[in-house]
Amino acid sequence: MVKRIGSFLKSFWRTFRSPSGYFSLGFLTVGGFIGGVLFWGGFNTAMEATNTEQFCISCHEMESNVYQEILPTIHYTNRSGVRAVCSDCHVPHNWTDKIARKMQASKEVWGHIFGIIDTREKFLDHRLEMASREWRRFEANDSLECRNCHDEQFMDFTRQSSRAAAAHQRGLVEGDATCITCHKGIAHELPDMAGVHGWE
């Protein structure tokens, strides 16, 4: 078996290395260019498709738990009609980080196939673990996904309530807090917070 694979690889490598005997240079370069564009476009389109809310809530684990919880929150229902969908907060926007996150997310496909959180009870059992993972991610990247829209450099503190302005000044500008330090549970319900720092 190993021998057969080895001989197949060897013959493939020989063909791959040898110059083309049938196709013109023009065909190969233009064809390669068009093929590359099609591949790259298709790849990005497919990846964008996995970034839509429709895709996320096509799994009932997302649709019946976390999606229901975001509906009444400010990030989903608000006066100005700006909406943050799943990927806005849970997938980094720049390319390398996005690919890294997408690779991590393959674990979530595994979880879906094997039904790790396929009932409400199982979901609640795993909720702290999953939430902690997101909090760690936000703390590690300085709440990057929050900062795609919110940034203390762009905040007009005079337009905030005095207690919000004071807290942002103290935590973000002078201190070393990041958005998620205080704003846990802003879009989804919290798990049992006993033992989580800041929640006693």
Added chain:
Amino acid sequence: MRLISLLSSLAVCLLLASHSVAAEGELDALRGNVPLLEEPEPEPLYRVEDRGLRQVREYPMQPPTIPHRIDNYQVDLNANRCMACHGRTRVGETQAIMVSVTHYMDRDGNFLGELSPRRYFCTQCHVTQSDAPLRVDNIFVDMSELIRGSRFSGQ
């Protein structure tokens, strides 16, 4: 037998009379005096006070009002958003006001290590304020004003 039927019809009349009085002049909080088959115009959502400034209490034992918005604050078995700022161990970081020490006492006056379960649900006593117009006239007079008034009239 006749007496009973007379009495019962009298009672029904009285009930109807009191009901019609209520429908004419009194405030109907549920439907706002709109007939059953009509759709009432919903009240606008009034702005909730969010200045973060402490308000005077109307009497010494009044639970202080909440001077900020509490939309979607989670207070349940899992988490207490209020105590994440107002709890004893949290006020250093958040500079919020610590809940009164009575909240750490059980009903026998013993001090507990953490918030007493009977004080856990903050909005049972503490509420936000909005700029909604008063539905009924409020004639409440602060007792210190009452005392001042009686002093003047007494002398």
